[in-house]
Amino acid sequence: MGSALTLLFVVCFNFFLFRIVPSDPLAHMLRGRNISREVQDNLRAAFGLDQPITTQFVYYLRETFRGNLGISFHSRQPVWDEIVERIPATVELLGVSWLFAAVIGTAGGVIAGWRRNTWKDRLITSSTMTLYSVPDFWLGIILLTVFSVVLGWFPIGGMQSVGVRLQGFEAFLDHLRHLFLPALTLSLAYMGEYTMVTRSSLVEVMSEDYLTVARAKGLRDKVVRNHHALPNALLPVVTLAALNLGFILSGAIAVESVFSWPGLGQATAEAIRGPDYPMLQGLFLLFSASVILFNLIADLLYMYLDPRVEAS
Amino acid sequence: MRRVVVFLSVLALALATLVPVASAQEGETTLVVGLTQNWETLNPTAGWLMSEWEMWILQYSALTTNDADMETVPDLAESWIASDDGLTWTYTLREGLTWSDGTPLTAEDVAWTINTSAEQEWMNHYEVTADLTATVIDERTVQITSAVPDPRLPDVGVLILPKHIWEPVATDGEEVTYYENLDGVGSGPYVLEEYRPSQTLTMRANPNWYGWEGREPGVDRIIFRQFGNMDALVAALKSGEIDFAASVPGSAIDDLEADPNIEVIVGFQAGWEQIGTNAGDGDGDVHPAMTDVNVRQAMAYAVDTQAIVEDLWYGTAREIHSINPSIDKRWTPEIPADLVFAYDPAKANQILDEAGYLDTDGDGVREMPGGGDPLHFRHVVNTNSDMGAAIGELFVGWMDAIGIEVELISLDSDQLGAVIAEGTYETYNWGWTPSLDPSSMLSVFICDEIGSFNDVNWCSEEYDALYEAQKVELDEATRLQQVHEATLILTEGAVYIGMVEVPEIQAYRADRWEGFLRQPAADGPVLFNFAGISYPNIRPVGAEGGPTTTAPGDTTTQPSGDTTGTTAPGQPEESGGGVSPAVIGGLAAVVVAAIAVVVSRRKSEDERE
Numbered sequence: 047m048g049s050a051l052t053l054l055f056v057v058c059f060n061f062f063l064f065r066i067v068p069s070d071p072l073a074h075m076l077r078g079r080n081i082s083r084e085v086q087d088n089l090r091a092a093f094g095l096d097q098p099i100t101t102q103f104v105y106y107l108r109e110t111f112r113g114n115l116g117i118s119f120h121s122r123q124p125v126w127d128e129i130v131e132r133i134p135a136t137v138e139l140l141g142v143s144w145l146f147a148a149v150i151g152t153a154g155g156v157i158a159g160w161r162r163n164t165w166k167d168r169l170i171t172s173s174t175m176t177l178y179s180v181p182d183f184w185l186g187i188i189l190l191t192v193f194s195v196v197l198g199w200f201p202i203g204g205m206q207s208v209g210v211r212l213q214g215f216e217a218f219l220d221h222l223r224h225l226f227l228p229a230l231t232l233s234l235a236y237m238g239e240y241t242m243v244t245r246s247s248l249v250e251v252m253s254e255d256y257l258t259v260a261r262a263k264g265l266r267d268k269v270v271r272n273h274h275a276l277p278n279a280l281l282p283v284v285t286l287a288a289l290n291l292g293f294i295l296s297g298a299i300a301v302e303s304v305f306s307w308p309g310l311g312q313a314t315a316e317a318i319r320g321p322d323y324p325m326l327q328g329l330f331l332l333f334s335a336s337v338i339l340f341n342l343i344a345d346l347l348y349m350y351l352d353p354r355v356e357a358s
Numbered sequence: 359m360r361r362v363v364v365f366l367s368v369l370a371l372a373l374a375t376l377v378p379v380a381s382a383q384e385g386e387t388t389l390v391v392g393l394t395q396n397w398e399t400l401n402p403t404a405g406w407l408m409s410e411w412e413m414w415i416l417q418y419s420a421l422t423t424n425d426a427d428m429e430t431v432p433d434l435a436e437s438w439i440a441s442d443d444g445l446t447w448t449y450t451l452r453e454g455l456t457w458s459d460g461t462p463l464t465a466e467d468v469a470w471t472i473n474t475s476a477e478q479e480w481m482n483h484y485e486v487t488a489d490l491t492a493t494v495i496d497e498r499t500v501q502i503t504s505a506v507p508d509p510r511l512p513d514v515g516v517l518i519l520p521k522h523i524w525e526p527v528a529t530d531g532e533e534v535t536y537y538e539n540l541d542g543v544g545s546g547p548y549v550l551e552e553y554r555p556s557q558t559l560t561m562r563a564n565p566n567w568y569g570w571e572g573r574e575p576g577v578d579r580i581i582f583r584q585f586g587n588m589d590a591l592v593a594a595l596k597s598g599e600i601d602f603a604a605s606v607p608g609s610a611i612d613d614l615e616a617d618p619n620i621e622v623i624v625g626f627q628a629g630w631e632q633i634g635t636n637a638g639d640g641d642g643d644v645h646p647a648m649t650d651v652n653v654r655q656a657m658a659y660a661v662d663t664q665a666i667v668e669d670l671w672y673g674t675a676r677e678i679h680s681i682n683p684s685i686d687k688r689w690t691p692e693i694p695a696d697l698v699f700a701y702d703p704a705k706a707n708q709i710l711d712e713a714g715y716l717d718t719d720g721d722g723v724r725e726m727p728g729g730g731d732p733l734h735f736r737h738v739v740n741t742n743s744d745m746g747a748a749i750g751e752l753f754v755g756w757m758d759a760i761g762i763e764v765e766l767i768s769l770d771s772d773q774l775g776a777v778i779a780e781g782t783y784e785t786y787n788w789g790w791t792p793s794l795d796p797s798s799m800l801s802v803f804i805c806d807e808i809g810s811f812n813d814v815n816w817c818s819e820e821y822d823a824l825y826e827a828q829k830v831e832l833d834e835a836t837r838l839q840q841v842h843e844a845t846l847i848l849t850e851g852a853v854y855i856g857m858v859e860v861p862e863i864q865a866y867r868a869d870r871w872e873g874f875l876r877q878p879a880a881d882g883p884v885l886f887n888f889a890g891i892s893y894p895n896i897r898p899v900g901a902e903g904g905p906t907t908t909a910p911g912d913t914t915t916q917p918s919g920d921t922t923g924t925t926a927p928g929q930p931e932e933s934g935g936g937v938s939p940a941v942i943g944g945l946a947a948v949v950v951a952a953i954a955v956v957v958s959r960r961k962s963e964d965e966r967e
Contacts, residue, residue, distance in 0.1 A: 123399075208390055208583050316398075
């Protein structure tokens with residue numbers, strides 16, 4: 047219920063957000079063209095720009111609930127079609143990055159937490175925090191420069207090689223080569239989050255009595271860690287991972303631009319120039335909806351995994 | 359953890375080394391053109407971006423086109439004759455014209471495009487066809503009549519669309535803009551093959567193009583590839599992933615020129631950037647000093663335009679002293695010495711002193727004559743212009759030197775357009791690129807355009823009269839005189855100051871390709887120019903006249919990394935940094951072995967703990 051209300055708020059908020067700045071989309075569409083006032087008025091009417099803002103809002107609400115996100119000012123095609131076309135690229139990039147960031151980041155956190163205050167802990171903590179602190183697009187540019195420009199190991203952006211016809215496994219390999227650097231950038235950039243959450247959660251669990259009992263039973267260190275400490279320590283990590291999954295659709299505007307990755311992030315950057323109101327509204331609605339949905343899933347998941355939450 | 363690290367390292371090295379064997383050649387030549395602009399739509403009745411124009415001029419021909427010297431030359435029409443009153447022109451089409459899908463191209467297509475675009479006001483056609491009526495005489499003859507004397511005729515450069523494709527979608531002026539235009543049916547040298555938004559637009563040679571008669575295309579496929587940023591674009595050109603880079607930043611010129619395989623083109627199409635003023639003939643609350651031409655001229659003297667050229671444009675731009683009414687520079691008049699407001703702050707101060715704008719209260723800012731409002735101006739920084747912020751900062755300093763205080767306001771160009779129409783500003787930065795006929799550029803400054811396209815709120819009856827006269831003047835020498843006079847009146851008004859003609863910087867792999875043509879011939883760009891004259895002429899280096907699909911030497915050489923741009927036969931690619939696959943392979947083996955050793959050692963250590 048709370049989620050539904052939040053979504054409704056987002057739907058309304060989006061509409062006004064993009065209209066705070068006074069800007070005439072028609073001026074952008076017609077830039078430098080000699081067009082009679084009559085045609086300008088027709089175009090304005092076609093896009094509903096001649097109506098008062100309240101009428102536009104009512105119309106927007108009605109159509110959004112019918113599942114009609116409108117026509118893009120730029121491409122003159124339905125916004126939904128434009129968005130759907132971009133989803134696979136973004137889900138692929140962000141999904142792979144999400145997986146690697148979560149797995150490697152958590153593993154790093156386990157080592158750092160279990161071997162607290164050793165050189166391993168310091169190495170892992172400082173390196174992941176450094177990567178987490180640098181802007182992701184900057185990291186992307188560095189990786190692109192080193193691996194694509196200087197070493198020439200990877201292609202300079204895009205999703206596949208152009209000018210060659212590849213099929214089957216070759217096409218797949220070629221695709222992986224293009225995916226590698228942007229996915230690495232995002233994985234490195236977001237690993238730190240998982241490392242720090244895992245580490246602190248593990249450290250907390252380690253002081254619990256039941257772990258002392260486990261050790262007292264003479265269990266091997268590894269067994270204590272994997273079978274006793276981790277199941278409890280990883281609860282917040284699961285929540286974090288579920289929450290972050292919600293951001294998969296939002297794309298990564300800066301990193302997608304650096305690597306010319308044709309996903310929703312780049313579509314957002316293109317729509318901002320203009321501005322393409324219907325496209326921006328559609329994109330932001332999708333982004334918000336996915337975050338809200340995965341918040342809900344995270345809550346439910348937590349309840350399922352941790353009986354204490356349900357009880358309280 | 360370690361297993362993951364090992365897996366990732368192996369994956370990375372495998373991906374870097376296991377390059378699929380290129381199967382590109384197959385006897386086809388492909389030119390890859392990189393650009394940073396996206397495509398919003400491919401529909402020529404809806405779009406306006408440079409990237410989109412390039413596709414349209416490749417896919418569609420017009421009745422007439424323009425050569426490197428901007429002269430009107432035959433395109434679909436092979437000849438034309440005028441009626442005695444000069445209002446009606448009869449065009450004869452080439453024999454045997456067909457669309458790329460095999461449908462005959464006739465006078466019917468021409469007449470339909472011209473009449474429908476006039477009736478439905480298609481935004482890219484209407485400016486030319488508004489007053490035209492086309493009549494089909496026979497299959498190869500079409501008669502075009504203008505309701506008013508039109509000095510542009512016989513030049514009719516509007517792109518002719520295939521009636522059999524477009525008639526069903528062009529039900530009205532709005533509906534036609536919704537068509538996606540992915541059909542790939544055209545009459546030009548190349549037609550659309552595949553479109554991936556934000557990625558690539560592929561065009562293949564149209565075998566039915568009249569110009570290919572008796573020869574083979576030098577390039578079979580042209581792929582336009584979009585980059586998310588300019589640095590990647592430049593890097594891709596250097597590594598050979600692409601063959602041509604449009605819109606190279608000025609900062610990359612030295613680097614690219616140092617590469618013997620790359621040719622840099624600094625191309626001008628008469629476009630410029632200016633600091634625009636508000637002369638106060640429109641609405642709004644402009645500072646009264648701005649309505650005085652002396653103040654505007656003084657400001658013009660105080661702007662160090664050469665510094666803009668050198669510091670912001672890396673010396674590639676040119677200082678100019680009047681607008682260019684047309685791409686064709688013969689329409690730009692010689693500017694007499696007294697209208698050349700070259701950098702001279704002392705003179706600027708002198709003009710202001712003499713006109714009575716003095717700093718009476720000693721705060722460093724002049725006041726209106728007789729003591730009144732201080733000269734405090736609002737300058738709008740156009741955030742869509744790369745140079746906007748820098749020019750704004752410099753402008754504050756230049757104005758400070760002549761006792762004018764400037765406040766900076768940042769807006770994007772859409773918002774700036776609204777502010778100009780409202781008249782609530784003193785200066786701003788923006789630019790224009792003129793079209794071929796001078797009328798549309800000149801029309802910007804007429805009184806009727808105040809509140810719309812007139813971006814200086816300046817109005818002169820004398821100028822308007824000259825504009826109206828030249829628009830219908832069929833005698834070219836007289837018209838040239840009128841356009842020059844009008845331009846000089848505008849120049850004297852000093853409504854645009856600090857003007858620089860700005861280049862389109864392009865670069866291509868000269869080790870692979872030749873045959874690029876500038877348009878205008880003297881100093882224009884080679885691609886993304888007015889009529890796309892390069893494309894039919896581009897060929898791999900050494901392929902005289904037509905492409906050779908086999909060349910001496912090893913055409914499948916594929917050093918590390920790169921599977922694209924395997925296009926120029928006989929031109930083995932540069933490898934990224936001279937790292938060969940063998941070296942990488944060896945490196946991979948060493949790294950994997952090292953990791954394996956470390957992993958096994960740590961494992962045993964764990965056991966002991």
